[in-house]
Amino acid sequence: MKNLLKVAEKVSYKKLSDNYLFSEIRQKTSSFKDADGREILDLSIGDIAYALPPSSVNAMKKAAEEMGDNARKRGYSPENGYPFLLNAIASYYKNLGVKIDTDEILVGDGTKSDISLFPDIFDRSNELIAEPCYPVYKDAALMRGNKLYSVCGNKQNGFLPEPDGIEKKPYVITLCSPNNPTGSAFDKEKLKKWVDFALETGSLILYDAAYSAFSGDGAVKTVFSVKNADECAVEFCSFSKFAGFTGIRCSWFVVPEKIKLSGGKTLLSLVKRKRSATFNGVSYVTQRGAEAALSFKGRKECEILIKKYLSAANKLKDFFSKTNLFFTGGDNCPYLWIECPNTKNSFEFFENLLVKTAVVCTPGVGFGNAGEGYFRLSAFQKEDTVNEVLNRFSSSDIFKDSTSGVLSKN
């Protein structure tokens, strides 16, 4: 047997848990066999239930065909995206009443990759993370060895933590709204508190708006609708959810030209410099599909998808409204975030739910300690699936003690 390499693992890696949450759930789920032979209904991952918008599919087919023609084929994409897509994204913001220059937009292959670029750019930064949160925020910061601070969502603040009482120093703050996992969303007034805190402390906000297309009237659709956010915030968006691109991979983020680090360089120039050394752009075929999703016709098609997912969320919401369990979400984002009945151990609840109903949820603790005692259900599901899930919930005893008796009569 061979000797070990004399190269050592980075110290900061040891702080990571060994398995990434979703992989762990996938493993537990795939080894599970339901005693009654029921199909496993997986509401743990926010993956798509419906096909892509026809406009995007047609655009991708056409683009693939171009790639097969010597006169029309395309080589390397401009690193940060083709002008046709950058223009479509700038128009998206214009429709929201916000002016963004195409130079400030960077097209990527997913918010996960885009966000993970950031902790690496700053010198010994303090990372302030609103928990519970998408585990990637923490992983990326921990792997780079940055110092982590957190501010917690809870029942009292409706899982929308505010900056009051946080020690005033410069942070890199990660916020997500509409929120994964809690489905809650900032209104303008609450988000303004964060922007003001960032401006006061010289902090930077990384604002994950991957679910903004689902947000209703009261919720903020872009951080840049808050005054002066373009002096302290970067916004991340994704085609994954509203256009069904989870398997196609396209995202964008906006780094306002105005933001300068204390060394005097613009954040935009540093981000572009880093990307030029680590990324070669997004597939032309994908970019054409994304452009089509933002076209007039494409947006109408996406709206149909959005309505379907929000209607599924609404059904779940109706169910839990009849329980005495605290929950958030469902209105501005197809996630529901629900108090575990009869236990504070969310992994135990996950296993219990699986055994009793063959339904897979995400245990809240996977989104940080602030998520313990809760679970997440994804409503990125077909109507039939949600109906069947609710049948199983009603006929099992898992939510029985939490109801007023209405459900157990069914």
Next chain:
Amino acid sequence: MKNLLKVAEKVSYKKLSDNYLFSEIRQKTSSFKDADGREILDLSIGDIAYALPPSSVNAMKKAAEEMGDNARKRGYSPENGYPFLLNAIASYYKNLGVKIDTDEILVGDGTKSDISLFPDIFDRSNELIAEPCYPVYKDAALMRGNKLYSVCGNKQNGFLPEPDGIEKKPYVITLCSPNNPTGSAFDKEKLKKWVDFALETGSLILYDAAYSAFSGDGAVKTVFSVKNADECAVEFCSFSKFAGFTGIRCSWFVVPEKIKLSGGKTLLSLVKRKRSATFNGVSYVTQRGAEAALSFKGRKECEILIKKYLSAANKLKDFFSKTNLFFTGGDNCPYLWIECPNTKNSFEFFENLLVKTAVVCTPGVGFGNAGEGYFRLSAFQKEDTVNEVLNRFSSSDIFKDSTSGVLSKN
């Protein structure tokens, strides 16, 4: 005007030059107007001149169509690639006489992204880079603050540096063969010296084989054909060049299960852990296109492309063979690496060549100081383009002093 953020740029970023080489050349080139109105012929970037193989185009169209069908659409890809593509890649290795398990293969969106994962995994690693090299190797290591060592190619070693005389300690060694920029390629005997050095010192080799599909009979096609390389080497490959995927983005790398770091963990587990937090897989459409490129029919189609590019390289080689300039490459890779005539300043030569012939080359210094005094020509060109380039070379005086007089008579 707004105050600066109080968040500072990472110290190690200051070691980077401000502009990435290729962006700089692009800028100089795009602002250039030829006095005689000739079309600018760009031989500076290794981008494709021909369309993609028909098999890949058809597979991508079919895959896009699947994405438009509720019953056949795909959501998130398995993070490290679909089994159909992993199997195709394992077969590729089997044809080279090497056994690779599908678990050891990771599909990515480009060798640039794949390689840049690595410096980040190791604790204060010593990076040993064979120069001249693709600037990304250095950038990625510098950005992470790792210590850089280099070993240089030169006229004497034919731009194939050997490990003799290097201080014996554990490094992360980056090698590229067939080489970008020099076009030179290791034979088994020379590469074995590096593998033996790595085994002796507990070092890891990152082996960039992005151009291996172009390599001729004497050259190594995979590092794993060298005995025990699977105990110390990771191999990177790309569809960009042999299948024309520069605008589609697909790559793979192999991390042998056997490789363990000094902490005892396998390198494979660390790489997968890192990827799970920073990457969401490659587009299904792209993966189907890549699978098709490795099919029997696809490989035949790729061979046609490969022959065309090598034939273009051969024409350039013939020209420079008639000069007294030292050069490498052209046989195992469509790059030529040529001594600058009459100057040691490769940027000066680049500008001189542009003004005199409206042909764009890459100045060698962009690939590190070891590249100074040389320039690179990319033969990823159509035949007509190369013919026109050679006409201009012959009719200008730029290579005149370097010839035996044959060319200037034309």
